[in-house]
Amino acid sequence: MGGSSGIGAATAALAAARGAEVVLTGRDEARLAATAAGIEGKATARRVDAADEGALAAFFAEGTAYDALVLALSGGSGGGPIADLDLADLRAGFEGKFWLHLRILQAALPHLTEDAAVTFLTASSARAAMPGTSGLAAINGALEAMVGPLAAELAPRRVNAVSPGVIATPWWDAVPAAQREALFAEYAAGLPAGRVGTAEEVAGAVVLTLENGYVTGAVIPVNGGFAP
Numbered sequence: 001m002g003g004s005s006g007i008g009a010a011t012a013a014l015a016a017a018r019g020a021e022v023v024l025t026g027r028d029e030a031r032l033a034a035t036a037a038g039i040e041g042k043a044t045a046r047r048v049d050a051a052d053e054g055a056l057a058a059f060f061a062e063g064t065a066y067d068a069l070v071l072a073l074s075g076g077s078g079g080g081p082i083a084d085l086d087l088a089d090l091r092a093g094f095e096g097k098f099w100l101h102l103r104i105l106q107a108a109l110p111h112l113t114e115d116a117a118v119t120f121l122t123a124s125s126a127r128a129a130m131p132g133t134s135g136l137a138a139i140n141g142a143l144e145a146m147v148g149p150l151a152a153e154l155a156p157r158r159v160n161a162v163s164p165g166v167i168a169t170p171w172w173d174a175v176p177a178a179q180r181e182a183l184f185a186e187y188a189a190g191l192p193a194g195r196v197g198t199a200e201e202v203a204g205a206v207v208l209t210l211e212n213g214y215v216t217g218a219v220i221p222v223n224g225g226f227a228p
Contacts, residue, residue: 001050001071001104004031006169007121008072010199011206016041018207020068025050025059050104051096060111067113068210071101072121074171078135090135098139102146112157119209120147120161121202124223127163144219151217158216160209165223167197192225 002008003024012022016039025048026032032045048059050073078093080086101120112118125133126140144161151159166187172180188195205222209215 001025001048001069002073002121003070004028004035004045006072006074006171007164007167007199007202007206008070009035010203011070011072012036012043013039013041014200014203014207015068015210016043018211020210023064023066050100053103053107056104056107060107064111065113066108066111066116068117068119069105069108069112070119070121070206070210071104072206073097073100073104074121075100075139076171076174078139079133080135081132082134085135090138093135093139094142098142101143105150109154115156115158115213117158117160117210118150118154119159119206120144121206122161122163122219124163124165124221124226128226147219148217155216158209158213160215160217161219162202162205162209163219163221163223164202165191165197165221165226167199167202167222169199188224190226191223195224197222197224 003012004026012024016022021042023044023046024032024036025046027047027049029047032047036043036045046059049055075093075096077096078090105118120143122140122143123136125136126144144163147159147161168184184196202222205220209220
């Protein structure tokens with residue numbers, strides 16, 4: 001879910017290439033259809049607004065049993081220095097990511113197979129200790145804190161999170177190109193990897209959590225070696 005672009009789309013493409021039958025969901029029907037059409041393998045696009053509880057319930061009520069659930073819905077609200085942080089904006093950030101992920105998981109549970117894998121996409125902001133990111137740390141850190149307890153509670157289903165660092169995806173498109181490139185260069189200079197990451201690299205970690213039956217309760221960083 002959240003499969004129309006970026007990490008979600010890259011994960012769907014890689015999973016399909018490895019033989020999975022993939023269902024991509026999102027709110028933009030045209031973009032979903034274009035993404036699915038570009039995937040080699042079995043891929044179906046379905047418009048689902050995950051914030052609409054009725055639409056979410058109707059989607060899962062169709063009766064499909066899913067072997068995996070990847071939650072790649074991203075949110076950008078909630079950032080900024082704490083002295084000026086708009087708490088309504090932070091609340092919107094929680095609604096758009098933390099609460100949305102949990103709402104989807106609850107709706108999906110009756111329709112997941114007994115040994116299904118669930119993977120959250122969080123973010124390195126949960127542990128980065130960077131000024132201006134306390135709100136984002138709270139949102140992503142809250143999700144990551146639930147991974148271990150959920151893995152224990154839902155076993156034999158597996159629950160993991162993949163925590164990307166700075167990744168070149170359409171999430172950054174709102175930033176003017178020159179400013180974006182300057183930010184990427186600044187981040188890259190402080191990383192052992194010497195560059196920002198790609199959606200495909202994050203997708204590789206997500207697919208690992210789906211395929212490896214001995215990985216559960218883990219938060220896997222894909223961040224170029226960033227250490228807070």
